[in-house]
Each structure stands twice: as structure tokens, then as C-alpha cells.
Amino acid sequence: xxxxxxxxxxxxxxxxxxxxxxxxAAAATEAGAEVRLRRVAETAPEDVVKGQAAxxxxxEKMADIPVATPEDMAWADAYxxxxxxxxxxxxxxxxxxxxxxxxxxxxxxxxxxxATATTSAMNAHGGQEATLLTLYPTFMHWGSILVPPGYTxxxxxxxxxxxxxxxxxxGEFDDKGRAAVAHQARLLVEIAxxxxx
Amino acid sequence: xxxxxxxxxxxxxxxxxxxxxxxxAAAATEAGAEVRLRRVAETAPEDVVKGQAAxxxxxEKMADIPVATPEDMAWADAYxxxxxxxxxxxxxxxxxxxxxxxxxxxxxxxxxxxATATTSAMNAHGGQEATLLTLYPTFMHWGSILVPPGYTxxxxxxxxxxxxxxxxxxGEFDDKGRAAVAHQARLLVEIAxxxxx
Amino acid sequence: xxxxxxxxxxxxxxxxxxxxxxxxAAAATEAGAEVRLRRVAETAPEDVVKGQAAxxxxxEKMADIPVATPEDMAWADAYxxxxxxxxxxxxxxxxxxxxxxxxxxxxxxxxxxxATATTSAMNAHGGQEATLLTLYPTFMHWGSILVPPGYTxxxxxxxxxxxxxxxxxxGEFDDKGRAAVAHQARLLVEIAxxxxx
Amino acid sequence: xxxxxxxxxxxxxxxxxxxxxxxxAAAATEAGAEVRLRRVAETAPEDVVKGQAAxxxxxEKMADIPVATPEDMAWADAYxxxxxxxxxxxxxxxxxxxxxxxxxxxxxxxxxxxATATTSAMNAHGGQEATLLTLYPTFMHWGSILVPPGYTxxxxxxxxxxxxxxxxxxGEFDDKGRAAVAHQARLLVEIAxxxxx
Numbered sequence: 001x002x003x004x005x006x007x008x009x010x011x012x013x014x015x016x017x018x019x020x021x022x023x024x025a026a027a028a029t030e031a032g033a034e035v036r037l038r039r040v041a042e043t044a045p046e047d048v049v050k051g052q053a054a055x056x057x058x059x060e061k062m063a064d065i066p067v068a069t070p071e072d073m074a075w076a077d078a079y080x081x082x083x084x085x086x087x088x089x090x091x092x093x094x095x096x097x098x099x100x101x102x103x104x105x106x107x108x109x110x111x112x113x114x115a116t117a118t119t120s121a122m123n124a125h126g127g128q129e130a131t132l133l134t135l136y137p138t139f140m141h142w143g144s145i146l147v148p149p150g151y152t153x154x155x156x157x158x159x160x161x162x163x164x165x166x167x168x169x170x171g172e173f174d175d176k177g178r179a180a181v182a183h184q185a186r187l188l189v190e191i192a193x194x195x196x197x
Numbered sequence: 198x199x200x201x202x203x204x205x206x207x208x209x210x211x212x213x214x215x216x217x218x219x220x221x222a223a224a225a226t227e228a229g230a231e232v233r234l235r236r237v238a239e240t241a242p243e244d245v246v247k248g249q250a251a252x253x254x255x256x257e258k259m260a261d262i263p264v265a266t267p268e269d270m271a272w273a274d275a276y277x278x279x280x281x282x283x284x285x286x287x288x289x290x291x292x293x294x295x296x297x298x299x300x301x302x303x304x305x306x307x308x309x310x311x312a313t314a315t316t317s318a319m320n321a322h323g324g325q326e327a328t329l330l331t332l333y334p335t336f337m338h339w340g341s342i343l344v345p346p347g348y349t350x351x352x353x354x355x356x357x358x359x360x361x362x363x364x365x366x367x368g369e370f371d372d373k374g375r376a377a378v379a380h381q382a383r384l385l386v387e388i389a390x391x392x393x394x
Numbered sequence: 395x396x397x398x399x400x401x402x403x404x405x406x407x408x409x410x411x412x413x414x415x416x417x418x419a420a421a422a423t424e425a426g427a428e429v430r431l432r433r434v435a436e437t438a439p440e441d442v443v444k445g446q447a448a449x450x451x452x453x454e455k456m457a458d459i460p461v462a463t464p465e466d467m468a469w470a471d472a473y474x475x476x477x478x479x480x481x482x483x484x485x486x487x488x489x490x491x492x493x494x495x496x497x498x499x500x501x502x503x504x505x506x507x508x509a510t511a512t513t514s515a516m517n518a519h520g521g522q523e524a525t526l527l528t529l530y531p532t533f534m535h536w537g538s539i540l541v542p543p544g545y546t547x548x549x550x551x552x553x554x555x556x557x558x559x560x561x562x563x564x565g566e567f568d569d570k571g572r573a574a575v576a577h578q579a580r581l582l583v584e585i586a587x588x589x590x591x
Numbered sequence: 592x593x594x595x596x597x598x599x600x601x602x603x604x605x606x607x608x609x610x611x612x613x614x615x616a617a618a619a620t621e622a623g624a625e626v627r628l629r630r631v632a633e634t635a636p637e638d639v640v641k642g643q644a645a646x647x648x649x650x651e652k653m654a655d656i657p658v659a660t661p662e663d664m665a666w667a668d669a670y671x672x673x674x675x676x677x678x679x680x681x682x683x684x685x686x687x688x689x690x691x692x693x694x695x696x697x698x699x700x701x702x703x704x705x706a707t708a709t710t711s712a713m714n715a716h717g718g719q720e721a722t723l724l725t726l727y728p729t730f731m732h733w734g735s736i737l738v739p740p741g742y743t744x745x746x747x748x749x750x751x752x753x754x755x756x757x758x759x760x761x762g763e764f765d766d767k768g769r770a771a772v773a774h775q776a777r778l779l780v781e782i783a784x785x786x787x788x
Contacts (some may be wrong), residue, residue: 025697031564043634043687088360088728091689095683096634105678110548123358129326130361134725136540137527137679141557141718143544143587148535152505156344163535164327177388191539194588246522249463255763283501285531289489293437296486308743325534331528333737334482334724336522338754340741342782343727347734349702360732388736433697482754518750523720524755557679558721 003194004114005035006185007076009068011040011083013092014119015058019173020082020181022166024118027182028080031189034072036076038068040083040097054190070101074109078192081117081143083134084170085126086129089134098138111143114167114192116184121167128160128167147191201311201389203230203382204273206265208237208280208290212255213317216370217279217363217378221315224379225277228386233273235265237280237294246300263268267298272305275389276341277382278332279313282324286331287316295335308340313381317365325357325364333361344388352376398586400427400506401470403462405434405477405487410453410514413567414476414560414575418512422474422578425583430470431464434477434491437585464495468503472586473538474579475511475529478564483528484513492532505537508586510578514562522554522561530558543584549573594644595705595783597624597646597776598703600659600665602631602674602684606649610764611673611757611772615679615709618773619671622780627667629659631674631775661692665700670735671724671785672708676718676788689729702734705783707775712757719758723740727755738782746770 006028008020016109019041023099025037030141039062042049049055073079083090103112104110119131139146149156159166166180202228203225207218215236222234236259239246246252270276280287301307314336316328329345336343346353347360356377363377400422404415412433419431433456436443467473477484495544498504511533513525525565533540536563543558551575553560560574595684597619602611609630630653633640640646664670674681695701710722710732723739730737738746741754750757750771756773 008753041291043707044690046623047752066692085692086686086729087692087696087732089680089686089689090727092683095677095680095686098680098684099635101678108546110543117720124321125325125357125359125361125364127326127360127728128322129324130330131332133327133531134680136530137558137718138677140540140542141544143542143546143557144532146540146542148534148537149542150505150535151499152502152537157320160322162322163324163537164322164531167322169395186765191589194591195585197588197591241493242482267607282536283489283493284495286483286489286492286528288485290495292483292486292489296438296480298481302481302742303683308741324531327531329481330728330771331531334521334524334528334755335480337739338481338741339745340739341752343731343737343739345731345734347702347732349699349734359516360662360734361728365686378411390787391647391788392782394788517748518715519719519751519753519755519758521720521754522716523718527724528723549715551640554716556716557718558716563717 002196004033004077004189004196005075006035006078006189008035008080009070009197011091012058014054015085016080016168016170016173017084019063020118023178023181024080027185031186033050033189036072037065037168038138039065040068040074040093043093043096068097070104073101074104077196078188080188083119083122085119085131088127088130090131098191105142113144114147114188114195115139115144116147116165116188118166118181120170122170128162129164132164145195147188149184149187153183155183199393201386201393202229202272203232203275203277203386204269205232205234208288209255210281211251212369213365213367214279214281217315220378221277221382225280226242226311228383230386232291233269234262235269236262237265237289237290239294240290241253256356267295267301270298271301273310273385274393275383275385280316282318282328285324285327287328302339310341311340311344311385311392312336313344313362315363315378317367319367325359326361331363332358341394344385346381346384350380351381396590398427398471398583398590399469400429400472400474401466402429402431402474405485406452407478409446410562410564411478412456413475414512417572417575418474418579421579422583425580427583428479430466431459432466434462434487435553437487437490446467461493463496467495468498470507471580471590472508474582477513479513479515479525483525484518484525496529499536507536507538508541508582508589509533510559510582512575513565516564522556523558526558539589541590543578543581547577549577593787595624595668595780595787597626597669597671598643598663598664599626599628599671602682603649604647604675605645605760607761607764608646608673609653611709614769615671615776616771618776619780622777624780627663628656630656631659631684634684634687638645639784659688661695664692666697668702668787669779671779674710676710676712676722679718679721681722690741694741696733704735705738705779706730706735707738707779709757709772713761719753720755723755736786740775740777740778746774
């Protein structure tokens with residue numbers, strides 16, 4: 001099998017989606033992918049971030065992770081996205097990154113890539129499904145091949161049974177979540193591997 | 198206040214959405230609405246229904262509830278829908294009823310009515326949000342005024358925090374759910390009352 | 395390349411989605427797929443169908459096309475769906491077919507199959523996107539690999555630029571539509587071929 | 592009737608959504624509303640904006656329009672949103688504004704407000720529906736009362752028949768669009784007026 005190139009693109013304010021992204025990157029690497037773990041740039045004003053200790057600390061914690069660029073998207077064979085909900089849609093930091101992809105999209109560099117996503121929300125039903133369902137149309141504009149997990153593994157049921165992609169309650173990413181994310185990442189790598197074979 | 202007329206339209210295979218609908222009807226009546234509780238017709242073949250004891254029993258249990266008609270929709274000032282998910286969309290029995298509404302819709306009899314919905318699913322994230330989000334576009338075609346609960350009451354947080362409408366885990370409609378449904382029904386009656394004032 | 399097995403599953407009241415399905419089947423066959431063209435069963439009461447000459451004639455016209463079964467879904471490596479909108483969601487006839495798929499889904503027979511969809515509506519923006527976006531969550535429940543066309547071919551732009559799947563104005567399926575459908579069908583066959591290789 | 596307070600909140604890169612917002616503001620004022628026309632802050636880097644003459648000119652053209660604040664959202668009884676699509680979701684500038692609304696939302700200042708939206712896209716089916724359907728869940732989180740136009744006026748059919756809200760082809764906002772927007776704005780004002788009566 002040709003080794004698929006995977007871009008794990010995430011945004012995290014307090015750490016949950018950072019943890020998910022690290023788990024996905026680790027599982028994908030183990031499954032044979034070449035992985036780039038990338039955080040999208042923070043777009044909130046510096047004083048807002050610094051005004052919340054937990055937010056500033058998380059940003060500090062991610063300081064060594066490269067910031068995602070359009071080139072990462074062009075490079076990759078597959079995408080694993082993770083970002084928290086903001087009223088049912090991924091955080092605007094992620095949308096800001098997405099909005100920079102016009103040129104690579106026009107060059108056809110996003111088409112035909114395998115793609116999947118995960119998210120987090122404060123409430124059990126406070127956007128855990130919606131946030132993925134309002135993100136996937138974007139992947140469709142790119143001509144992505146979508147790889148939602150469905151119910152293809154027992155780990156999915158145990159982590160809440162989200163067929164669109166794993167979703168965490170904010171701050172509560174646990175071993176069950178880890179297993180579901182690992183499955184989703186391995187599935188993505190498997191499909192990406194077939195697409196580029 | 199003019200007394201709003203509310204149609205509670207539901208489909209239930211094993212009872213969860215029947216319970217939700219009864220709870221909504223009771224709360225709406227108490228809030229001053231004139232309520233018609235209506236089940237949509239079963240469209241599954243008779244032998245399929247009879248082949249599952251729990252399904253047949255539920256149908257028997259609802260025998261006295263009138264079957265929903267387009268006239269109920271034309272009559273009402275407001276709609277409270279409840280139906281279980283089938284792969285992220287309301288059960289086809291509900292869609293079959295909806296598909297009979299072309300003529301009343303064309304006559305403008307559905308426009309401007311307040312509308313809200315609830316659902317149920319097997320898994321925590323197995324369509325509890327999606328089923329409502331794939332139903333609401335239909336209400337928009339009708340020109341409904343949508344009344345999702347948002348986070349307008351503590352009961353919503355306690356029942357899982359679904360801002361699109363209450364959602365139950367199948368077979369687990371409980372007191373917390375009852376409180377959330379009662380709030381959603383009262384909110385609908387309140388808004389409908391204002392719209393017809 | 396292993397020859398992928400494709401199920402073209404459609405519902406048509408007045409002919410538009412029948413034409414789309416035939417076009418998809420022809421293009422897929424030419425692209426090397428083994429194709430089963432299947433219409434879902436009509437569920438409207440016989441007197442309703444007979445009461446509309448155009449509807450009855452279309453049903454007559456499709457008399458030789460086998461009715462879709464769950465076994466067709468288990469058999470196939472890929473799905474091409476086509477059905478008209480009813481208030482932003484596929485016609486209930488299609489949902490009724492989907493609701494019979496519980497057992498094959500539970501047996502894991504739907505997972506990992508490539509899937510795409512097309513639709514039609516009366517108005518330019520009267521569900522041409524929504525109908526696909528409210529169908530795709532269902533495919534995600536199955537664990538399908540979604541193959542939306544995006545903007546991967548000039549034919550898509552010329553047919554209205556729907557990245558979620560081709561959509562026709564009811565009764566107006568033309569050569570531009572044919573080209574877009576052919577592209578979408580070929581893309582599906584190509585991806586399905588890679589997935590089963 | 593108490594005079595409803597309407598916030599017209601928009602983002603525009605090249606002018607289409609600016610025109611829509613002005614048309615909505617004018618129609619709402621004429622219908623008796625007290626209107627605040629507000630553009631959301633530009634978040635793209637200054638050199639990117641300046642690098643595109645048409646973009647810089649449009650920003651200059653809007654220099655006198657106040658930038659939207661959370662206080663405008665708390666003040667208003669109703670919201671009319673307009674923003675172009677970016678891959679099926681409103682431009683990230685709009686999402687960035689939305690992401691600042693956490694505090695007013697938590698204070699309950701967004702609940703119960705009437706809300707509607709319009710959009711624009713490059714292609715006929717390139718997000719004209721999707722962009723509205725991926726925005727409305729956000730309004731639901733707020734506890735908004737959604738006022739989509741449905742098919743409540745002939746002007747809607749003539750402008751493309753989008754029941755979720757008016758949508759323009761980018762750069763082609765015309766008299767038919769103007770009539771549809773005016774209807775949507777008047778409907779919003781009418782409903783808002785009833786809600787605050």
C-alpha cells in the first residue's frame with residue numbers, strides 16, 4: 001500500500017479538540033499514514049485570549065504545533081478535522097482557515113481527498129451532531145470523499161453512537177472517546193490508502 | 198388571549214413518541230390551547246406490524262387516537278410534531294403524511310403557523326439532533342414560524358440540552374424529558390397565541 | 395480493476411428522476427460497472443395514482459423495471475440514488491424503502507459502500523440542495539463512503555453548479571443535466587472500483 | 592402596534608449582500624420598524640483586502656455603516672442576516688461576529704427574537720440553500736423564532752423560489768430579488784411586531 005498523507009487539522013480553545021487531534025494523529029501514524037498535525041491560527045483578539053487563563057494556557061500548550069496552511073491541504077491525501085461547536089457550527093477560527101482555501105480549491109488541489117471530522121459541545125445534544133452536519137457540506141464543495149464512521153465498530157456505540165463522527169462532551173474526552181477516534185482515524189487511513197493505490 | 202388551536206402530530210412504533218405527544222398535549226391544554234392529538238397512519242404492511250408483538254401492541258394502544266388528516270393541519274394555528282429517527286430522518290410514516298399535504302399547502306393553509314418538533318433515537322448521538330434538523334426545512338417550505346426551544350429553560354439543559362427540540366433515547370422518556378417537553382409545548386402555545394392575537 | 399456492482403435506486407412520479415436514473419445507469423455501465431436499475435415501490439394509494447393521468451402513465455412506463463429490495467443494497471458495492479423533493483426531503487416512497495433496510499444495515503451489509511445522490515424540484519432553489527443534504531445523513535448512518543461531485547468537472551458548473559449532487563428542475567432534464575449525471579456516475583464507479591480493489 | 596426594533600446584520604465582500612441588507616433595511620423601515628443597519632467587522636488581514644481592488648473598494652463604500660456589536664443583538668427584537676456563502680456556510684467574518692455573542696446569549700438577551708436570513712453564491716445551486724440551512728441551527732441555539740419566507744408571496748417564486756430565505760447569484764441582485772427581500776423583511780417585521788405586542 002502507498003502510504004497515505006494525512007492532515008489532522010484542528011482548533012481547540014480549552015484542550016478537548018487538541019486531545020482528539022493528538023489521538024487521531026497517533027492512531028493514523030500507527031495505521032501507516034504520514035501525518036501532519038496542524039492547529040488553525042487563533043483569530044480572537046490577543047487581549048480576549050489573555051483575559052481567560054485557561055484559553056491562554058491552552059494556546060501556550062500548542063505553541064510547538066505548526067499552524068495549518070493551504071499547502072498542508074494541497075499536500076495531504078486525507079483530512080481529519082476537529083473543532084468545537086459554536087452554536088451548531090465549528091468555531092469561527094476553523095471557518096477562517098477554511099475561507100483561505102479558495103485558491104487551492106480552484107487549482108483542484110482539494111478534490112478527491114478522503115475526509116472526516118469530529119467535534120465537541122457543552123451539552124449532550126448541544127451541537128454534537130449539528131456541528132458535523134454543518135461542516136460536511138464544505139467538504140462536498142471541495143469534492144472530498146466523505147468517510148463518516150457510521151456504526152462500523154463497537155467503539156462508536158460505546159462513545160455515544162454518533163455516526164457522523166466522534167463527538168465529545170467538552171472537557172470529557174476519555175478512553176471510550178479515544179477508541180472511537182482511533183477507529184475513525186484508521187478507517188480514514190484505510191480508505192485514503194485505497195483511493196491513492 | 199385568543200385560544201390557539203394546536204395539532205400534536207406524531208408517529209410511534211414502540212411508544213416513546215406516543216408518550217412525548219401525550220405529554221405535549223397535556224401541557225398545551227393546561228397552557229390554554231385547544232388540542233387535537235393525532236397519530237399519522239401506519240404505512241408498514243400489516244404482516245410486518247403483526248410480526249413484532251411490541252409494535253402490534255403499541256398500534257392497539259393508539260387505536261382510539263384519530264388518524265391525522267390534512268384538515269387537522271389546516272385547522273390548527275400551531276404544530277407539535279414527534280416521530281422517531283430512521284437513519285437521521287423522521288420515520289417514513291411521518292413523511293408519508295407530510296407528502297399528502299400538497300393541496301392544503303397550495304391553498305396557503307399551512308403558512309404562518311407556529312411549529313416545533315421532538316424526536317427519539319437509539320443512541321445518544323444517533324440522530325437526536327439530525328432528525329429535527331432534517332425535518333425543519335419542511336416546515337420552512339410551508340412558511341411556518343419555527344419555535345425551537347433553544348436554551349430558554351433549565352429543563353432543557355437537564356434533558357440533554359437539545360436546542361432544536363427535545364429528544365429522547367428510545368424507551369427512556371422520563372420526568373426530565375417530561376419537563377422539557379412541557380416547556381417546549383408551553384412556549385409553542387405562547388408564541389402561537391401572540392401570532393393569532 | 396474489479397468490476398464494481400452499482401445499484402441505481404430511484405423514485406419518480408412524473409419521469410424526471412426516472413430519466414436521471416437511466417442516464418446514470420447508462421454512464422456507469424459504459425464506465426465498466428455491473429448495474430442494477432431499480433425503482434422503489436409506489437406507496438401512494440392506487441386510487442390516488444390512477445386519479446392523475448401523468449402519474450399513472452409514468453408508473454406504467456416503469457412497469458418492467460424491477461422493484462428495489464434490501465438484497466439489491468446488500469449486493470451492491472455502490473449506490474446512486476435519485477428522487478424528487480417533497481418539502482426539502484426525498485419523497486416518502488424513497489424513505490419507505492430506506493426504512494426497510496434495518497436488517498441489512500444491522501448485518502453490516504451497507505457499510506463501506508460508495509454512495510451519491512441526485513434530485514429534482516419545482517423551483518430553482520426549492521430543495522435542490524436541501525433534499526441531498528437531508529438524505530446524506532442517512533448514508534452516514536450506514537457507514538457509506540460519500541461521493542458528492544463537488545466541482546470536479548466543467549459539466550457541473552454548466553448544470554447549475556450543485557456540488558452535493560446533480561439536481562434538475564422538474565421536467566427539465568436536458569443535455570447539460572445528462573453530462574453532469576454521467577460525470578457523477580463515472581466518478582462513483584471510479585471510487586467504488588478503488589474501494590473494492 | 593409597538594414598533595419593533597430590527598437589527599440588519601450583514602457581511603459583504605464585493606457588494607451583493609450589502610445591497611440585500613440595504614433593501615431589507617429600507618423595506619423594514621417602511622413597514623414601521625426601527626432599524627439598525629450593521630456590517631460585521633472585516634477579519635481578513637489588511638494586506639489581503641488591499642490586494643483585491645474590488646474588495647477594498649467595497650470596504651470603503653461601507654465605511655459609514657457602524658460595525659455590529661453584541662449590544663445591537665441585545666437591543667433588537669428581530670434579526671435580518673445576510674452574508675455570502677463560503678463552501679456552504681456563511682463567510683467566517685459572520686461566524687467571527689457570532690462567536691462573540693456568548694455573553695449576551697448567556698444573559699438570555701437573544702432568546703425569543705424573530706430571525707431570518709438571506710445569502711448569495713457564485714452558482715445557482717452552489718450553497719444558495721445550504722448556507723441558510725447551516726446558519727439556522729445557530730439561531731435555534733439562541734432560542735430565536737425563525738421566520739423563513741416559505742412560499743408566502745409570488746415574489747419568492749419569481750426570485751428563484753427559495754423558501755429558506757432569499758438567495759442571490761453573486762453580483763446579480765436585481766428587482767426580482769429586491770421584491771423578494773422586501774417581502775421577507777416585511778414578514779419579519781410583522782411577526783416581530785406580534786411577538787412584542
